[in-house]
Amino acid sequence: MKIALIHPQIIRGSGVENYLIDFARRMHAAGHQLTYVTSLTTPEIGASLPGNWELQPRLRGSAVLRMWHFNRIAPRAARSAGVDISIGFGRTCAQDIHRNGTGCHRIYGNLLPLWQRYSLRHLYELHLERKLYTGNETRRYVTSSARVAAQLQGVYGTDGERFHMLSPPVETQLFKPAENRAVVRELNCRKLQTDASKPVLLFVSLSHRRRGLEPLIEAMSQIDATLWIVGKKPGPAIQEKIQRLGIASRVRSVPVTSNLVELYQSADWYVHPTQYDAFSNTVLQSMACGLPGIISVMDGAVDHVRNEENGLMLYHPQQPRELAARIKEALAFDGTQWQSLSTAACETVRSLTWERHLQEWAEVLQA
Numbered sequence: 001m002k003i004a005l006i007h008p009q010i011i012r013g014s015g016v017e018n019y020l021i022d023f024a025r026r027m028h029a030a031g032h033q034l035t036y037v038t039s040l041t042t043p044e045i046g047a048s049l050p051g052n053w054e055l056q057p058r059l060r061g062s063a064v065l066r067m068w069h070f071n072r073i074a075p076r077a078a079r080s081a082g083v084d085i086s087i088g089f090g091r092t093c094a095q096d097i098h099r100n101g102t103g104c105h106r107i108y109g110n111l112l113p114l115w116q117r118y119s120l121r122h123l124y125e126l127h128l129e130r131k132l133y134t135g136n137e138t139r140r141y142v143t144s145s146a147r148v149a150a151q152l153q154g155v156y157g158t159d160g161e162r163f164h165m166l167s168p169p170v171e172t173q174l175f176k177p178a179e180n181r182a183v184v185r186e187l188n189c190r191k192l193q194t195d196a197s198k199p200v201l202l203f204v205s206l207s208h209r210r211r212g213l214e215p216l217i218e219a220m221s222q223i224d225a226t227l228w229i230v231g232k233k234p235g236p237a238i239q240e241k242i243q244r245l246g247i248a249s250r251v252r253s254v255p256v257t258s259n260l261v262e263l264y265q266s267a268d269w270y271v272h273p274t275q276y277d278a279f280s281n282t283v284l285q286s287m288a289c290g291l292p293g294i295i296s297v298m299d300g301a302v303d304h305v306r307n308e309e310n311g312l313m314l315y316h317p318q319q320p321r322e323l324a325a326r327i328k329e330a331l332a333f334d335g336t337q338w339q340s341l342s343t344a345a346c347e348t349v350r351s352l353t354w355e356r357h358l359q360e361w362a363e364v365l366q367a
Contacts (some may be wrong), residue, residue, distance in 0.1 A: 001365060002033045004078040004086040006095055008070045009040035010049070016101035019168070020089050024049050026354055026359045027361075035081045037074050039066070054081055059275065064124045066101050067091055071128065075137075076279035085365060091128045094137035097364065098323045103278030103300065104127045104151040111210065111275050128167050142166050142364060144279035145300030167304070169357035170284045170349050177290035177346060178265035188266040192228065192252045197213060199225040200268035202291070204260070206231045212273030212296065213238060218320035221245040223327050227271075230263060232252045264289035268338070269330050272300050284352060287311070287345035292338070294326050310344035 007020055028034055034051030040059035046053060053328045054077045059069050075094035078086040088095035102108075105125050109117055116122055132138060133156035142164050143149045147162040178184040189196040201223075203213035213229065217238060220227055233253050234242070242248050254263065264270070270286040270293035283301035286293055287310065295305050296317040305311045314329055333341070 001085065002035070002081075002083040003035055003365075004035045004054075004081055004083040004095075005089065006037045006074050006078055006086060006092055007089040008038060008066065008074075008091075008192065010038045010045060011040065011068050011230045012045070016089055019101060021045065021049065022354075024051070026358055030358055030362075035083055037077045037081070039070055039085075052081065054078075062120075064121050067121075067124060067128065077348065088126070088138070091125060091132075093095045093128060093131045093135060096138070097140045097142060098132060098138045099142040100148060100152070101278060103148050103276065104155055107151055108276045130156065139247055139297055140164060140364070140367070143300075144168050145303045147300045147303060148278050164360075164367075166357065166360050166364070168279055168281055168284065169353055170281075170288050170352045170353040172288055172350060172353055175261060175264065175288035177342070178262075181265060181290075185266040186260055188262055192230075192254065194226045194252060195250075198250070199268045200266065201225050201227045201269050201271045201327065202230065203227060203232045203271050203288070204265060204286075207279050208232060208234060208254070209236065210277075212275060212317050212323075213320050214241070215320040215323055216271060216273055217241055217247070217251075219324035219327060220247050220251065222324040223331070225268075225327070225331065226250045226252070228252050228254050228263060228267065230258060230260065231256045260285070264291045266293055269294060269327070271323075271327065272296055272299065273314055273323055275317060277301070284349050287349045290342040292330075292341040292345050294323075294330055300342060304348055306344075306348075308341075310341055310348050 005020060005024055010020060011017055024034055028050045035054055036051060037054045039056045056073050057068050071092050074092050086095040088098045109122055133152055140162050144167060146165050149165060152158055153160050170180055187282045188198055203216060205213060227250060242251050270291050272283060272293055272295045274296045275298055277299040279300040283293060283295055283299060293311045293313050295302050295311055296314045298317060302313060305313055307313045312326060314326055
């Protein structure tokens with residue numbers, strides 16, 4: 001099948017862009033002929049992704065102007081490429097299928113500071129989202145979770161029959177339990193100068209405000225455990241709060257370049273108090289490594305969490321008291337109970353492979 005993949009920029013960056021690149025390589029390997037409609041890529045990606053490139057002009061000026069321009073020219077470029085079907089991954093309104101990787105922007109926007117909520121860019125993004133889900137220029141939608149599909153249908157009244165739910169895949173050959181967890185845990189605790197006798201909580205984020213680091217730091221003052229913060233280094237305000245609460249000796253900031261698989265394999269609980277996420281890959285990755293999580297219900301990935309069977313659900317992620325109580329509940333599990341959750345978490349996502357994901361895409365394309 002001849003397929004056009006549409007996105008303003010095809011570079012390694014956000015989760016959507018990384019997914020698009022991996023998806024393209026695997027779709028080509030499956031025998032599809034691909035055309036990339038974009039305004040920005042890199043020489044390395046351009047050379048490594050097989051297929052045809054329809055590079056569109058990238059206007060100088062504001063992000064709003066670039067979104068407006070790409071939304072106008074990309075559909076025409078896809079049609080002129082003579083493809084059988086087009087798939088959009090960004091804020092474009094006209095394609096055969098739109099793959100939503102960011103959730104409902106209108107709901108997410110309610111969490112933004114006022115100055116961002118009323119910015120021209122945010123308002124234009126809301127306009128494009130409304131046009132996408134209330135118009136007929138796109139025939140079908142692919143979302144990562146039933147939660148996101150329900151949100152979009154509730155906000156915009158879109159016909160539910162136009163939605164397909166495809167869970168993101170997991171690199172199960174990479175993300176898996178350690179052969180000897182005790183040894184890996186001891187090595188990483190020593191590397192991070194962490195007391196191995198204390199439980200280790202893992203938090204992974206590049207957007208700390210949205211992912212709920214602040215309430216987690218407040219909750220840590222009530223918990224006898226260590227916290228590993230992986231990703232973006234906490235800002236001055238968070239660092240000051242860590243010092244003021246007297247928990248600096250139990251908090252470690254870990255660079256994003258660290259071996260995330262080993263950190264999943266070493267920690268005792270994955271803590272994810274996000275305010276909003278369409279679908280965090282880290283939730284499935286941690287589960288694949290046998291790490292049970294305390295997962296916010298505001299993340300679409302909670303579709304895969306069965307409360308007290310393969311993890312714990314967090315219902316009010318911004319309330320430090322509830323978060324602390326939930327973590328204390330988790331830490332009260334004995335070794336046998338924890339191992340049962342660990343095994344169930346791993347089994348839950350074991351089948352979510354790329355092979356299965358592409359089979360589900362094939363059904364969508366043929367529908």
